[in-house]
Amino acid sequence: MKGPASLDRLIVELQKLPGVGRKTAERLAFHVLKGAPAEVKKLAQALVDVKEKVRLCSLCCSVTENDPCDICADTRRDRSLICVVEEPADVFAIERINEYKGVYHVLMGALSPLDGIGPEDLKLAELQRRVAAGGVREVIVATNPNVEGEATAMYVARVLADAGTLVTRIARGLPMGGDLEYADEVTLSRALDGRLKM
Numbered sequence: 001m002k003g004p005a006s007l008d009r010l011i012v013e014l015q016k017l018p019g020v021g022r023k024t025a026e027r028l029a030f031h032v033l034k035g036a037p038a039e040v041k042k043l044a045q046a047l048v049d050v051k052e053k054v055r056l057c058s059l060c061c062s063v064t065e066n067d068p069c070d071i072c073a074d075t076r077r078d079r080s081l082i083c084v085v086e087e088p089a090d091v092f093a094i095e096r097i098n099e100y101k102g103v104y105h106v107l108m109g110a111l112s113p114l115d116g117i118g119p120e121d122l123k124l125a126e127l128q129r130r131v132a133a134g135g136v137r138e139v140i141v142a143t144n145p146n147v148e149g150e151a152t153a154m155y156v157a158r159v160l161a162d163a164g165t166l167v168t169r170i171a172r173g174l175p176m177g178g179d180l181e182y183a184d185e186v187t188l189s190r191a192l193d194g195r196l197k198m
Contacts, residue, residue, distance in 0.1 A: 089181040110148040
C-alpha cells in the first residue's frame with residue numbers, strides 16, 4: 001500500500017542515510033509524523049544549519065563553524081605534534097579520551113584503489129605543507145586498522161620520509177577491521193600511548 005506522497009518521499013530520503021534500511025526509514029518517518037511541529041522544525045533547521053554553517057578548517061581539514069577550528073585556535077595545544085586521522089569523527093573519538101594535547105590533520109578518507117580513491121583525493125598535500133613549514137617534531141598516524149588504513153599509513157610515512165620528522169603509528173590496541181569512532185576511550189588511550197615509529 002502506498003502512503004501519502006510526502007511520507008513516501010521522507011522514507012526514500014531517510015533510506016539514503018548510511019545504515020538505514022526501509023524498515024528503519026519507515027520507523028523514523030512515522031516518529032517524525034507523530035512529533036510536535038516545533039520539534040520537527042528544530043530537526044529540519046538543524047539539518048539546514050549543518051549544511052550551511054559547517055565547513056573544513058583551513059589548517060587541519062576537520063569540520064568547524066569557525067576557521068580555524070577550536071582545536072587549531074587553542075594556544076595550549078602542542079603544535080609540534082600532529083595526529084593524522086581519516087575522518088572528522090576520528091578527531092571527536094580521540095578528543096573523548098581527553099589525553100591527547102597535540103593538533104590534528106584530517107585526510108578526509110583513506111586510500112582505496114578499488115573505490116577509485118587515490119592520494120590526490122585525500123588532504124595529503126595539505127599535510128605535507130604543514131610539515132614542510134617546520135616546527136613539527138612528530139606525526140602520529142592514527143588511520144583505521146584495516147587494509148585501507150594500513151595502506152594510507154604506509155603512504156603517509158613514505159611521503160614524509162624526507163621531512164626529517166618522526167612518523168609514528170598508533171599501537172595495535174584497536175581491532176583489525178574496526179573504526180576509530182567506535183573504539184572505547186581506554187583502547188584509544190592505550191593505542192596512542194603505545195604508538196610505534198614507522
